[in-house]
Amino acid sequence: xxxxxxxxxxxxxxxxxxxxxxxxxxxxxxxxxxxxxxxxxxxxxxxxxxxxxxxxxxxxxxxxxxxxxxxxxxxxxxxxxxxxxxxxxxxxxxxxxxxxxxxxxxxxxxxxxxxxxxxxxxxxxxxxxxxxxxxxxxxxxxxxxxxxxxxxxxxxxxxxxxxxxxxxxxxxxxxxxxxxxxxxxxxxxxxxxxxxxxxxxxxxxxxxxxxxxxxxxxxxxxxxxxxxxx
Ligand code: XBP
Ligand code: MG
Numbered sequence: 001x002x003x004x005x006x007x008x009x010x011x012x013x014x015x016x017x018x019x020x021x022x023x024x025x026x027x028x029x030x031x032x033x034x035x036x037x038x039x040x041x042x043x044x045x046x047x048x049x050x051x052x053x054x055x056x057x058x059x060x061x062x063x064x065x066x067x068x069x070x071x072x073x074x075x076x077x078x079x080x081x082x083x084x085x086x087x088x089x090x091x092x093x094x095x096x097x098x099x100x101x102x103x104x105x106x107x108x109x110x111x112x113x114x115x116x117x118x119x120x121x122x123x124x125x126x127x128x129x130x131x132x133x134x135x136x137x138x139x140x141x142x143x144x145x146x147x148x149x150x151x152x153x154x155x156x157x158x159x160x161x162x163x164x165x166x167x168x169x170x171x172x173x174x175x176x177x178x179x180x181x182x183x184x185x186x187x188x189x190x191x192x193x194x195x196x197x198x199x200x201x202x203x204x205x206x207x208x209x210x211x212x213x214x215x216x217x218x219x220x221x222x223x224x225x226x227x228x229x230x
Pocket of ligand 2: 008009010011012175176177180
């Protein structure tokens with residue numbers, strides 16, 4: 001039986017990427033940089049996980065020298081902007097997520113997070129949508145900068161499992177992207193995928209349970225039924 005549910009954050013708990021994009025663009029403008037990522041460009045850039053890595057990749061593709069810019073400082077400013085925007089409360093959890101979290105707590109299934117995003121972003125999202133401290137609600141939280149290699153590498157899921165102290169067979173990952181799915185599978189986890197706005201139509205391989213939205217697995221019982229049917 002299932003002992004833990006490990007959630008991705010961006011695209012899975014909530015549709016956050018437009019807020020990330022806005023925070024990046026406002027940061028660039030505030031620094032007097034004439035950079036702007038429109039939706040199509042951002043869709044391409046989402047292939048590179050992690051905000052700092054994404055900025056470095058964008059600079060390289062445009063033939064600009066990364067050494068001319070303080071990417072860690074830009075990214076700190078972006079994180080400040082993102083968490084301020086998040087605190088306004090305009091972002092909602094994706095349908096089914098709040099019910100599944102409630103059901104997991106009632107059933108004694110432990111909840112965890114494995115994400116590429118930065119820890120302050122997780123805290124801000126959980127506070128704004130669930131009115132709780134992430135550290136109180138989730139038994140283990142593994143965030144982007146805590147590991148050597150971000151998704152699609154398995155590191156962040158392995159770290160979450162290590163902190164939970166359980167083997168991958170006893171847990172399931174919830175994801176919205178191919179990079180996330182690859183990360184979970186490489187860590188030995190089963191994975192349920194519901195594509196988000198930016199990942200709809202992406203080619204998900206057959207080794208996951210694909211659902212239209214998370215209302216199909218809004219309880220631990222429904223999630224276990226889906227995994228058994230797979
Ligand atoms: C999410 C990401 C993150 C965010 C930005 O991927 O790629 O980089 O877009 O977060 P996943 P930071 O959902 O697969 O974890 O700017 O804090 O890195
Ligand atoms: Mg995601």
